[in-house]
Amino acid sequence: MTGDVAVLGVGMHPWGKWGRSFVEYGVAAARAALADAGLDWRDVGSIVGADTVRGGYPGYVAGATFAKALGWQGARVASVYAACASGAQALATARAQILAGLAEVVLVVGADAAPKGFFRPAGGDRPDDPDWLRFRILGATNPVYFGLYARRRMAIHGDTPDDFACVKVKNAAMGVLNPLARYRDAVTAEQVAASPVVADPLRLLDICATSDGGAAVVLAGLEFARRHGPADPVRIRAVSTVTPRFPNTVLDLPDIATDSAAAVDPPGEPFRRSIARAAYEEAGIGPEDLSLAEVYDLSTALELQWYEDLALCGEGEGAKLLRDGATALGGRIPVNVSGGLASFGEAVPAQAIAQVCELTQQLRGEAGHRQVAGARVGVSANQGLFGHGSAVVVVR
Structure with missing residues (x-):
């Protein structure tokens, strides 16, 4: 069994210091990725959000937050936090869902509204970290x-x-x-x-500086990609x-x-x-x-x-x-x-x-x-x- 999944769409919100909610950046990136894939939000079977703990409660449940912002349509949802590796672990979660047959199309979204200056450790004292x-x-x-x-x-x-x-x-x-x-x-x-x-x-x-921005990727199984996407899609292999x-x-x-x-x-x-x-x-x-x-x-x-x-x-x-x-x-x-x-x-x-x-x-x-x-x-x-x-x- 191949471990490849197709990348059908990619989208980003420009990086900068815009002073708005991370949700806005993530939704803009998600819509751009869906448009790039030629798909509608209703075609998505699962959404995986890369968390931003600085976004408060909505940031801790980023997958559900983006699902709500895009419009509840019954998609499976997951949220992943791994700081700078959050996006890759969100991609890993989405890929696993596709390979397990849990969803044909998965939307992965990450966004942040970063504070100025040094990042403070989130969650208070963490003496085991x-x-x-x-x-x-x-x-x-x-x-x-x-x-x-x-x-x-x-x-x-x-x-x-x-x-x-x-x-x-x-x-x-x-x-x-x-x-x-x-x-x-x-x-x-x-x-x-x-x-x-x-x-x-x-x-x-x-x-590097701290910035606001967002990015999103639409992943799909290879069979779905052959039916709906290009004949030779870009693929995540590992x-x-x-x-x-x-x-x-x-x-x-x-x-x-x-x-x-x-x-x-x-x-x-x-x-x-x-x-x-x-x-x-x-x-x-x-x-x-x-x-x-x-x-x-x-x-x-x-x-x-x-x-x-x-x-x-x-x-x-x-x-x-x-x-x-x-x-x-x-x-x-x-x-x-x-x-x-x-x-x-x-x-x-x-x-x-x-x-x-x-x-x-x-x-x-x-x-x-x-x-x-x-x-x-x-x-x-x-x-x-x-x-x-x-x-x-x-x-x-």
Whole structure:
């Protein structure tokens, strides 16, 4: 039995700071995805919402919230929360429903109205949550964590702030070409270097913003797609939603430690590499088969890390891959041709879905001036709260 499901429609609400409800963004994205699929809301047998806990009660039950907003028509409903991996886990839920025969057509929606500044942990004190412990015990908000990670790359691999700036320059150039992006201005390395330091060595333009936005995908079984859609639809072939491997419940120290003798040897591969490996194995592909990738560039240094964790290059070779132009449009393996979070900012439950929207457009040949020539296979990657990770393989 094939694990493929067809992507019949994709839709997004532009990213920005619009000051309205996440429901409005999600409904706009859902309607755009349904129109793209040539289907009516009444054709949908199930709706899966990626949750936004900052949206209050409606955000905690996003699937039901979107079903109500679109108009109750009896669809099955589910809601999924995994922070930055919420969208991918919503896609996994929808795919499972289709493969189990519970629904022929499933609508997946994620949207957010993000606050300005640092995200606060939702739900009060969480002393059993590794991220809460990082915030409270170390005072390491996300930008601090990104800065520590960047310092680690500098110490171990010899990366420089100039290398990090090149990531922003590349992604901003792609954002110029994307009408849905929030930031659509080209950026120079000099502008990155002149922006304020946030968490040394990272500057303001090295770190993504928080945004409002929404994204939606219409999935269907292959038989339904053959009857109602294109003869050769874009398909989701794998969804990886793995957790770290570690012999106890402490933080996954090898991922953030230095290479000193005090570092603990991991029991296996680092977490993000296990995310990619699980996706590749399920899809029956390797990194050499990829046409492009959309990765979770919360900071410029983290994008370089994803190059290595997705096995696009060897360990410590991320900056060289970037400098050689391999990850730019026209390169061997373009990364974040959407503009990435550098151009969009974080609308948390929507971003993994938005990545699949971009991959779908690329594989259809509908990405306009940012089109990757001959794109046939794409992968997305995210890391979420409390050990969630995700990767999605999309094929044509």
